[in-house]
Amino acid sequence: xxxxxxxxxxxxxxxxxxxxxxxxxxxxxxxxxxxxxxxxxxxxxxxxxxxxxxxxxxxxxxxxxxxxxxxxxxxxxxxxxxxxxxxxxxxxxxxxxxxxxxxxxxxxxxxxxxxxxxxxxxxxxxxxxxxxxxxxxxxxxxxxxxxxxxxxxxxxxxxxxxxxxxxxxxxxxxxxxxxxxxxxxxxxxxxxxxxxxxxxxxxxxxxxxxxxxxxxxxxxxxxxxxxxxxxxxxxxxxxxxxxxxxxxxxxxxxxxxxxxxxxxxxxxxxxxxxxxxxxxxxxxxxxxxxxxxxxxxxxxxxxxxxxxxxxxxxxxxxxxxxxxxxxxxxxxxxxxxxxxxxxxxxxxxxxxxxxxxxxxxxxxxxxxxxxxxxxxxxxxxxxxxxxxxxxxxxxxxxxxxxxxxxxxxxxxxxxxxxxxxxxxxxxxxxxxxxxxxxxxxxxxxxxxxxxxxxxxxxxxxxxxxxxxxxxxxxxxxxxxxxxxxxxxxxxxxxxxxxxxxxxxxxxxxxxxxxxxxxxxxxxxxxxxxxxxxxxxxxxxxxxxxxxxxxxxxxxxxxxxxxxxxxxxxxxxxxxxxxx
Amino acid sequence: xxxxxxxxxxxxxxxxxxxxxxxxxxxxxxxxxxxxxxxxxxxxxxxxxxxxxxxxxxxxxxxxxxxxxxxxxxxxxxxxxxxxxxxxxxxxxxxxxxxxxxxxxxxxxxxxxxxxxxxxxxxxxxxxxxxxxxxxxxxxxxxxxxxxxxxxxxxxxxxxxxxxxxxxxxxxxxxxxxxxxxxxxxxxxxxxxxxxxxxxxxxxxxxxxxxxxxxxxxxxxxxxxxxxxxxxxxxxxxxxxxxxxxxxxxxxxxxxxxxxxxxxxxxxxxxxxxxxxxxxxxxxxxxxxxxxxxxxxxxxxxxxxxxxxxxxxxxxxxxxxxxxxxxxxxxxxxxxxxxxxxxxxxxxxxxxxxxxxxxxxxxxxxx
Numbered sequence: 001x002x003x004x005x006x007x008x009x010x011x012x013x014x015x016x017x018x019x020x021x022x023x024x025x026x027x028x029x030x031x032x033x034x035x036x037x038x039x040x041x042x043x044x045x046x047x048x049x050x051x052x053x054x055x056x057x058x059x060x061x062x063x064x065x066x067x068x069x070x071x072x073x074x075x076x077x078x079x080x081x082x083x084x085x086x087x088x089x090x091x092x093x094x095x096x097x098x099x100x101x102x103x104x105x106x107x108x109x110x111x112x113x114x115x116x117x118x119x120x121x122x123x124x125x126x127x128x129x130x131x132x133x134x135x136x137x138x139x140x141x142x143x144x145x146x147x148x149x150x151x152x153x154x155x156x157x158x159x160x161x162x163x164x165x166x167x168x169x170x171x172x173x174x175x176x177x178x179x180x181x182x183x184x185x186x187x188x189x190x191x192x193x194x195x196x197x198x199x200x201x202x203x204x205x206x207x208x209x210x211x212x213x214x215x216x217x218x219x220x221x222x223x224x225x226x227x228x229x230x231x232x233x234x235x236x237x238x239x240x241x242x243x244x245x246x247x248x249x250x251x252x253x254x255x256x257x258x259x260x261x262x263x264x265x266x267x268x269x270x271x272x273x274x275x276x277x278x279x280x281x282x283x284x285x286x287x288x289x290x291x292x293x294x295x296x297x298x299x300x301x302x303x304x305x306x307x308x309x310x311x312x313x314x315x316x317x318x319x320x321x322x323x324x325x326x327x328x329x330x331x332x333x334x335x336x337x338x339x340x341x342x343x344x345x346x347x348x349x350x351x352x353x354x355x356x357x358x359x360x361x362x363x364x365x366x367x368x369x370x371x372x373x374x375x376x377x378x379x380x381x382x383x384x385x386x387x388x389x390x391x392x393x394x395x396x397x398x399x400x401x402x403x404x405x406x407x408x409x410x411x412x413x414x415x416x417x418x419x420x421x422x423x424x425x426x427x428x429x430x431x432x433x434x435x436x437x438x439x440x441x442x443x444x445x446x447x448x449x450x451x452x453x454x455x456x457x458x459x460x461x462x463x464x465x466x467x468x469x470x471x472x473x474x475x476x477x478x479x480x481x482x483x484x485x486x487x488x489x490x491x492x493x494x495x496x497x498x499x500x501x502x503x504x505x506x507x508x509x510x511x512x513x514x515x516x517x518x519x520x521x522x523x524x525x526x527x528x529x530x531x532x533x534x535x536x537x538x539x540x541x542x543x544x545x546x547x548x549x550x551x552x553x554x555x556x557x558x559x560x561x562x563x564x565x566x567x568x569x570x571x572x573x574x575x576x577x578x579x
Numbered sequence: 580x581x582x583x584x585x586x587x588x589x590x591x592x593x594x595x596x597x598x599x600x601x602x603x604x605x606x607x608x609x610x611x612x613x614x615x616x617x618x619x620x621x622x623x624x625x626x627x628x629x630x631x632x633x634x635x636x637x638x639x640x641x642x643x644x645x646x647x648x649x650x651x652x653x654x655x656x657x658x659x660x661x662x663x664x665x666x667x668x669x670x671x672x673x674x675x676x677x678x679x680x681x682x683x684x685x686x687x688x689x690x691x692x693x694x695x696x697x698x699x700x701x702x703x704x705x706x707x708x709x710x711x712x713x714x715x716x717x718x719x720x721x722x723x724x725x726x727x728x729x730x731x732x733x734x735x736x737x738x739x740x741x742x743x744x745x746x747x748x749x750x751x752x753x754x755x756x757x758x759x760x761x762x763x764x765x766x767x768x769x770x771x772x773x774x775x776x777x778x779x780x781x782x783x784x785x786x787x788x789x790x791x792x793x794x795x796x797x798x799x800x801x802x803x804x805x806x807x808x809x810x811x812x813x814x815x816x817x818x819x820x821x822x823x824x825x826x827x828x829x830x831x832x833x834x835x836x837x838x839x840x841x842x843x844x845x846x847x848x849x850x851x852x853x854x855x856x857x858x859x860x861x862x863x864x865x866x867x868x869x870x871x872x873x874x875x876x877x878x879x880x881x882x883x884x885x886x887x888x889x890x891x892x893x894x895x896x897x898x899x900x901x902x903x904x905x906x907x908x909x910x911x912x913x914x915x916x917x918x919x920x921x922x923x924x925x926x927x928x929x930x931x932x933x934x935x936x937x938x939x940x941x942x943x944x945x946x
Contacts, residue, residue: 052938057580059860141683144628171682182625310805315859322804340831343791347830348893350808350858351726354938356914358894363916401917575915 018096020046021446022074022255023435024067025264026101026247029053029290029314029353031066034435035074035095036450043446045454047077048431050398052354053103056248061103064249071095071254097255098438100262102292104243106133106309107235110155110183112140112176114166114221122161122220128306128380129232130239130263131292140168140175144182154184157238159231160204160213162196163221170203177207188212191238195220195231229304236266259442265294267437268393269305271451272298274440275389284387285433286409287394288373290314290353295377297387306380313369313395314353321346324372331552332368332411334562335361335579342368356399360571361579363400367408370395374412375551386413386420391456393428402427404570406459407495410545414464418549421464421519425543426456458537460497461529463510465546466517468492474516474546480506490544492516495564498531499541505532508542543568582879584724584943585838587845590876591722591865593701593854596713601697607708611699613734613852617714619694627672632684635663639684646686648676653691660686700732701852702867719876720868721846723839725785727830728855728862729811730823733761733783737851737866739843741765744787744835750775757781761851761864763843766834768826770796776822777814783823783853785843785864788833809857823855825862833897838889838943880945887946890925893939901943902927902935909934 021036021043030050037046051073054065109132113119119137127135136143136155158180162168168176177186184190192213196202208215216234218227240261268285276283276298285296291312296305311319321329321343329342345365349355357363390413396405406425413420432454440447468474470493477488481500490496500506511526512518520527531540552561562579565571601620605611631646632639645661648654648670656673674688703718738760740748747765750772757776761783764772768786770793776784798807811821827839835843846866855862884890888904902925909924912934921937 141630141685144685145630175680175683175685178628316805318808319805340791343795344831346804347727347791347794347808350805351829352893352939352941355893356918356920356936356939357916358892358914358935358939360915362894363914366916399916399918404917 020095021098021439022071022095023098023100023438024063024070025434026061026063026066026099026103027053027264027289027291028061028103031063031070031101031103032431032434033070033074034431035078036435036439036446042453043443043449045430045432045435045450047074049073049077058248060105060246060248061101062248063099063101063103064252064254066103067097067249067253067255095255097253097257098259098262098435098442099253099257100264100267100434100438101243101247102131102264102289104131104239104246106131107157107239107242108133108155109135109235110143110158111135111137112143112158112160112168112179113137114162114168115139116142118161118165118221125220125225125228126159126232126235128308129235130265131307131309132235133309140172140179144175144179154190156242157191157193157235158183158185159193159195159235160208161220162194162202162204163200163219164197165221167196167200167202168204173204173207176204180207180211185211193231193234193238195227197222197226229302232305233266236263239263240266259438262438262441264434265296265305265307267434268294269296269298269303270437270440271433271447272296272391273301273303274436274448274451275391276303277301279389281388282383282385284378284381284383284390284413286374286377286390286392286396286412287433288313288370288392288396289316289394291316293320293373293377295374295381297381297383304381306377308373308377308380311373311376313349313366313373313399315350317346317349317353317369320369320373320376324376328372328551329365329368331557332371332561333364334558334565334576335364336558337365341365345369360575364579367400367404370400370408371411371415374409375415378412378416383417386417387423389424389426391426391428391433393431393433397427397429397431401570402429402457402459403568406543407564407568407570410460410462410495410543411551414545414547414549415551423462424458425460425462426458428456430454430456432456455536459539460541460543461531462543462545463519463527463529464549465490465492465512465544466549468516468546470548473513475513475518475544476511477544478509478511480508490546492546493548493560494544494546495568496544496546497541497568498544499539500531502539503533505530507531510544580879581882581942582722582724583882583945584941585836585842586722586880587720587842588868588873588876589720589722589879591718591863591879592706593703593716593718593865594713595697595699595716597697597711598695600711601695603708603710603714605705605708605714607705609705610703611705611716612702613698613700613732615699617697617699619696622690622693622695625690626677627670627674627688627690629660629668629670629686629688630684631661631668631679631686634668635661635666637663640681642684643679643681646676646679650676650678652676654688660688700734700854701865702734702850703865718852718865718867719870719873720849721842721864721866722879723785723827723842723864723866725825725827725855725862725864727808727858728823728825728853729809729857730783730821730853730855731857732852732854733823734850734852735760735782737761737763737843737846737849737864739763739847744837744840747786748772753779753781755779761785761853762822763835763847767832768824769793773797773822773824777819780819781822783825783855785825785827785853787826787828787835788831789824789826790832791830794830805858823853823862825853825855825864828897829893836891836943837901882942883945884923884940884942885946888942889944890923890940890942892925892927892935893941895935899927899929899931902933904940905932908937912936 051069197219603618706717707715768789906924
């Protein structure tokens with residue numbers, strides 16, 4: 001991140017009982033841990049690592065074993081003594097544990113609506129709110145008569161939606177009671193969320209109050225819906241509580257658990273909102289995981305998020321392939337794949353989700369999947385305006401080098417939001433995006449400290465050039481670090497990187513040619529971009545993107561993708577020759 | 580536990596349990612076959628709700644007069660509950676007509692009090708049981724674990740249809756010798772072989788690999804993913820049932836692993852049971868062998884990654900995918916993608932020494 005103080009250094013809160021904090025993100029495939037501790041009186045990230053999430057014989061994630069493995073690995077990395085913190089030994093440092101994760105099975109949800117026309121609409125609104133498995137929606141009658149198998153398996157949550165467009169009539173209350181009994185909601189084993197407007201009463205109120213239903217005052221039947229954010233947040237909270245009950249070893253964790261289980265996307269949303277407010281920017285956070293891809297868009301005090309559950313780069317690879325199709329993956333490749341090559345990669349990655357690409361060819365296929373995963377989640381977010389700052393996390397950080405990740409972010413952004421103009425690209429290399437969000441609920445100032453010192457690293461500033469003709473000069477550049485004033489030119493169709501020597505602060509002057517639009521340039525006047533190294537931006541670089549907006553198309557697609565990878569330094573010419 | 584995938588002369592334990600509570604008919608020490616009924620439990624008792632008014636397209640209050648089954652009367656499966664002109668409303672299952680709601684137009688039918696059988700699905704001996712809940716069946720003989728499988732469970736005589744793990748059986752060589760069998764089809768499975776197996780009522784098919792294009796031809800388009808990896812598509816109306824499928828190496832053109840080949844050849848002609856619940860669970864083939872062939876079976880051996888172990892490397896071409904571990908752990912390596920990862924040093928069958936990512940390695944034989 002560029003070095004703007006997000007918060008003045010605050011005194012360390014005395015309420016932290018232990019010298020260390022461990023934020024564990026229990027993923028379906030990997031358990032990631034961020035160990036935080038006081039360094040010179042300031043809360044800092046001490047170490048991060050990841051271990052595969054063990055699975056118990058019944059197929060559920062074993063988070064006790066995951067925590068033990070993670071603690072052992074952190075101990076070997078940091079030399080920290082006994083993590084288990086025996087109560088009988090006062091000298092043993094103890095660790096406060098902040099748990100988060102998506103390792104629990106996804107939520108299966110039944111949505112009850114008053115009229116059939118609302119079923120698809122409400123289902124669409126709530127999709128992506130949290131890690132959902134199957135969703136069944138319909139009127140009371142439709143659900144009772146419909147697929148008995150699904151209801152007999154018992155959903156994890158029942159959502160009853162009422163509002164101005166319709167209420168469950170008193171005559172159907174008997175059937176509603178029957179439906180709630182079928183789903184297990186009558187015994188409070190399955191929570192019920194009752195959504196209806198602030199100023200209204202519903203005939204179903206009394207019945208649902210008796211069942212202990214959670215009430216959210218919202219009208220999802222209105223156009224536009226009101227209170228949707230509150231309902232989505234409730235779903236995330238239900239997942240967090242549900243997750244506790246659906247993983248092994250929860251009650252047996254060796255460390256002191258000090259906070260509720262948080263879903264990763266909720267923790268990221270907390271951090272994104274904080275950053276958006278502090279920097280007064282539109283922030284987009286993208287996390288590509290093994291079994292889910294999440295996106296958070298924050299501006300001011302608002303944050304919107306979506307989760308594509310079951311779709312990812314590990315176990316979720318087959319679902320991603322099925323969702324986007326062969327051609328969508330192929331267009332990002334700098335070579336023509338053999339028959340079945342992409343599908344084999346996707347299906348076998350689903351069988352061996354922990355495996356990594358062995359060859360550059362396999363890595364490029366993985367990169368193509370990454371771009372599609374990010375594109376799909378950005379489109380699902382349906383952002384109103386292009387972001388100012390994009391932060392990548394997950395496999396973007398763990399699975400590829402920073403330059404490759406920066407180009408992947410830019411490619412996905414260009415495909416999903418072609419109107420972007422200027423954006424800062426950052427990577428959560430310190431793995432604190434989730435840690436800060438999880439810590440913020442209990443210790444907000446400490447979270448801000450961690451973010452300030454160990455937050456994401458900016459990897460590039462990017463500018464979009466529009467209206468350029470392929471292979472014709474689009475922008476003339478004058479980099480200030482060249483001793484003799486030198487003019488470079490960037491042609492249409494290129495993605496070029498301008499980078500000053502290490503440690504040098506310099507400006508780049510960019511002048512568009514006639515017909516070309518450059519952000520900040522009025523009437524063909526030059527634009528100056530300052531590249532200054534700092535703690536949060538140690539290797540500043542400017543990416544000038546003169547490619548056509550949108551994903552690569554056309555017969556010269558592979559050549560242009562290949563050229564882009566070479567021009568941006570992601571791979572050397574020799575490496576790309578081997579592909 | 581992570582067992583070695585191909586074992587001969589071992590004991591495996593399979594748990595079978597009721598959905599809720601039931602009555603067991605077996606005791607510890609009883610011999611069972613796959614079709615043996617271990618016990619029964621009551622069928623689910625939730626009522627069937629039928630939207631009679633909607634099916635007949637008549638207003639709910641009018642339907643009351645059109646009912647052909649009175650409240651309290653029993654109706655067999657498929658019985659006509661009500662009729663209006665040419666439209667009929669039938670009950671999907673047998674039961675008693677419990678009520679009709681003239682406001683909603685819904686009829687409630689209470690299911691007959693049937694009992695559901697719990698079958699063994701594997702051959703063996705009852706090793707342990709929890710009364711009313713579950714049993715554990717010990718199978719002495721052979722164990723083969725695949726990389727992907729679906730189709731539920733199947734049992735039959737194991738028939739190896741090829742002479743080497745590199746061959747693939749052509750569909751026209753399959754005939755009624757393979758009916759009701761668990762067929763080992765060789766290296767590469769195709770949609771044609773699967774269709775031929777369905778015609779012959781082969782119960783299950785094992786192969787080294789299958790091309791995705793063949794899989795999609797059989798299972799529907801790629802858009803059927805990921806559901807198609809969990810549950811095989813039902814056969815078309817009037818077509819024979821789909822056999823269960825197991826891929827021992829994964830997707831793509833991959834040979835039958837040598838270790839699996841040895842075990843399968845040794846079990847050719849024996850009764851086997853296949854458990855393929857669907858991805859991400861791995862499929863397992865259990866073959867019960869007589870005592871003289873498995874006199875002192877040992878429990879399943881756990882895979883151990885250590886110098887000298889034989890491993891399969893995911894992501895390598897078939898020719899260089901099998902290797903021997905030289906050093907574990909080895910110094911970290913940097914991948915082509917730029918990511919640093921933990922590594923293992925190996926020597927492949929053709930003598931190449933290399934470091935490979937730790938998580939791309941799976942042990943197929945211990946030291």
